[in-house]
Amino acid sequence: MHEILIAVGIGLWFVVCGIISYIFVSKTYKNVSDKEEEKE
Amino acid sequence: MFLAGMIITLVLYVIIGFLVSRKVKSADDYFVAGRNAPTMLITGSLVASFIGVGLFMGDVGESYSGFFAPIIVAVGVLSVGYIVGSIFFGRYLRRSEANTIPEFFGKRFDSRALKMLATITGTFIMIVYSLSCVQGIGSLMEMVTGLDYRICITIAVTVFTVITISSGAKGVLITDTIMYALFSIAAIVGAFFIASEAGGWFSTVSDMANYEAVEGILSGSGNLNYFYPTGTENMIWAVGYGIAWMAVLMVAPWQSSRYLMAKNEHTVIRSGIIASASVFLIEFLMCMAGVFVNKINPGMETASNALVWASMNSMPAFLGIVVLSGVLASAISSATTFLSLVSSNITKDIMQVKDTKKQVSYSRIIAIVVSVIVLLLCIWNPPQIFWITYLGATIVACSWLPVSIASVWSKRVTKVGAFASMLSGFLVSAVMKIVTVANNIVLPIYFDPFFIGITVSILALIIGSAFTKVTDKEKEERAKLFKKPEGENDPTEIKKTKIFVFATIPLGIVITVVMLVMWVIPYLNGLS
Numbered sequence: 001m002h003e004i005l006i007a008v009g010i011g012l013w014f015v016v017c018g019i020i021s022y023i024f025v026s027k028t029y030k031n032v033s034d035k036e037e038e039k040e
Numbered sequence: 041m042f043l044a045g046m047i048i049t050l051v052l053y054v055i056i057g058f059l060v061s062r063k064v065k066s067a068d069d070y071f072v073a074g075r076n077a078p079t080m081l082i083t084g085s086l087v088a089s090f091i092g093v094g095l096f097m098g099d100v101g102e103s104y105s106g107f108f109a110p111i112i113v114a115v116g117v118l119s120v121g122y123i124v125g126s127i128f129f130g131r132y133l134r135r136s137e138a139n140t141i142p143e144f145f146g147k148r149f150d151s152r153a154l155k156m157l158a159t160i161t162g163t164f165i166m167i168v169y170s171l172s173c174v175q176g177i178g179s180l181m182e183m184v185t186g187l188d189y190r191i192c193i194t195i196a197v198t199v200f201t202v203i204t205i206s207s208g209a210k211g212v213l214i215t216d217t218i219m220y221a222l223f224s225i226a227a228i229v230g231a232f233f234i235a236s237e238a239g240g241w242f243s244t245v246s247d248m249a250n251y252e253a254v255e256g257i258l259s260g261s262g263n264l265n266y267f268y269p270t271g272t273e274n275m276i277w278a279v280g281y282g283i284a285w286m287a288v289l290m291v292a293p294w295q296s297s298r299y300l301m302a303k304n305e306h307t308v309i310r311s312g313i314i315a316s317a318s319v320f321l322i323e324f325l326m327c328m329a330g331v332f333v334n335k336i337n338p339g340m341e342t343a344s345n346a347l348v349w350a351s352m353n354s355m356p357a358f359l360g361i362v363v364l365s366g367v368l369a370s371a372i373s374s375a376t377t378f379l380s381l382v383s384s385n386i387t388k389d390i391m392q393v394k395d396t397k398k399q400v401s402y403s404r405i406i407a408i409v410v411s412v413i414v415l416l417l418c419i420w421n422p423p424q425i426f427w428i429t430y431l432g433a434t435i436v437a438c439s440w441l442p443v444s445i446a447s448v449w450s451k452r453v454t455k456v457g458a459f460a461s462m463l464s465g466f467l468v469s470a471v472m473k474i475v476t477v478a479n480n481i482v483l484p485i486y487f488d489p490f491f492i493g494i495t496v497s498i499l500a501l502i503i504g505s506a507f508t509k510v511t512d513k514e515k516e517e518r519a520k521l522f523k524k525p526e527g528e529n530d531p532t533e534i535k536k537t538k539i540f541v542f543a544t545i546p547l548g549i550v551i552t553v554v555m556l557v558m559w560v561i562p563y564l565n566g567l568s
Contacts, residue, residue, distance in 0.1 A: 002260025002271065003560040006109060010116030011552025017120045018544030021127050025309065025541045028524070029534045 043185040045361035049368055050199045057203035060211035067396035070208030071139055071384050073301040077213055082302050082311035084217025087318050088373035089294045093176025095326060096367040101344035103330030106254040106263025110278035111327055117282025119320040121289030123544055126312025129290055130299035132448045132521045134308055141293045142389045148447045149455035150513040159389040161439050161466045162293040166378040168432045173375040174418045183348050184364055193418050200375040201411040205404040212376045219369035224322060226366025231325035237354045238332040242562045248331060249566030253338040257331055258563050276485045284490045287437035291444035294377045305528050306537045313540050317547055383407035431473045438465035438493030442501045448521055457505030465497030
């Protein structure tokens with residue numbers, strides 16, 4: 001069972017860090033994306 | 041044949057170094073590769089500077105000895121360091137337009153003392169790492185060629201010194217990337233070949249579930265006769281080791297300095313994400329290979345030679361040479377980065393040479409002097425690859441991590457807090473680590489130098505900053521880090537970068553599936 005926990009835990013660690021990073025990066029470039037949408 | 045293969049490999053690296061040196065036209069090219077490196081070169085250099093004999097000999101040896109699960113947990117934790125480090129530290133570092141990391145700290149906190157401390161601690165850590173690299177190369181070459189250890193390390197030091205002084209940072213980026221490609225191929229092909237020699241990947245994993253020569257070699261708790269006696273302690277060690285190494289990937293000078301050479305912030309983020317996936321894949325395959333070698337040849341006296349033995353004895357000669365050249369490449373690529381950084385840090389931050397032509401010549405002379413010192417220390421010090429490498433990771437985490445993160449994300453941190461944090465983290469972790477390693481002391485896991493060192497460093501940061509005020513200059517320097525350069529606003533580039541960052545979410549799912557299919561399911565089938 002420990003082995004399953006390790007495999008799932010490592011994957012989740014990537015997923016959580018990925019979600020936080022994506023939210024942060026999207027926020028950083030939000031103004032630029034908004035301006036582009038306005039132009040369109 | 042192996043001797044000829046290694047000589048040809050080393051000569052090829054020197055030739056590549058000389059060819060690249062023709063492209064070095066200015067001091068900027070020599071020190072920061074003209075700040076124009078694309079994603080591929082930054083990724084190559086990040087991974088090549090990190091992966092070395094510590095993985096191909098150290099981690100493979102640990103897995104051979106039954107420590108697969110704790111090592112893979114640590115690898116899972118640390119790999120994410122590239123993603124977090126590039127997004128939350130690396131791109132702000134690049135915005136500072138500093139030439140070296142100590143220069144960044146000096147500017148950010150308006151403190152020459154902090155800049156000097158960062159240079160001294162960084163140089164110490166990188167020399168420690170260079171020692172482990174050179175010792176690893178020496179052990180590898182001695183085993184493969186049969187030449188005397190001292191002759192082997194003299195050849196290795198000569199090769200990486202020539203590459204570094206001839207081509208500078210630009211050359212290091214290019215040779216690192218070539219070596220990254222070589223050792224990645226070597227790791228993938230080598231792991232599957234060793235698995236087939238052991239009896240096939242899946243059936244070997246199932247067989248190893250009830251392996252008697254090393255109990256629990258593939259179990260989630262690890263071999264309980266190897267290091268700590270319980271699975272819980274092994275996992276706490278693994279998470280602590282993973283965080284220490286994650287700090288290395290996030291802020292260590294030989295990692296984050298690569299971002300100073302990137303073409304733009306998008307390059308920083310994308311290379312961090314590719315590097316993260318590459319490191320996990322290579323580590324997973326190599327650690328599994330270490331376990332498989334145990335089935336082919338149990339009871340090796342020196343576990344760290346497992347992969348080298350397999351390359352020489354259970355692979356066709358050509359493939360063996362490719363794998364060994366890959367291991368050699370990984371060590372030399374790390375050493376070139378360390379040497380290039382140590383010499384530029386000393387020239388720019390300690391000697392403070394202003395003239396750009398003199399900077400390059402002085403840096404080359406310092407590189408030669410440092411190489412001679414490293415060579416003499418290696419001749420004097422017996423090989424002890426794994427623990428020397430761990431010493432460096434602990435010190436980086438304790439001395440640099442809190443200051444680096446706070447330099448970007450804290451409004452309240454002051455130069456006094458930053459200085460106290462870096463100094464106390466460095467001293468506590470270095471002294472504890474050296475005393476425990478020298479006297480062969482195994483402390484209870486909760487008193488590991490990493491946990492004590494990082495706690496002291498964070499406390500020093502908080503207390504030092506609480507009793508002093510942030511100056512206007514410090515506020516101004518921090519504000520500059522949050523001004524996004526105009527050139528970063530290309531919508532196509534932003535879209536691409538967002539796709540890269542989003543890809544880390546499915547990457548996590550893929551990692552889980554790969555581990556379940558290639559390790560957990562066949563292992564549990566073998567148990568039942």
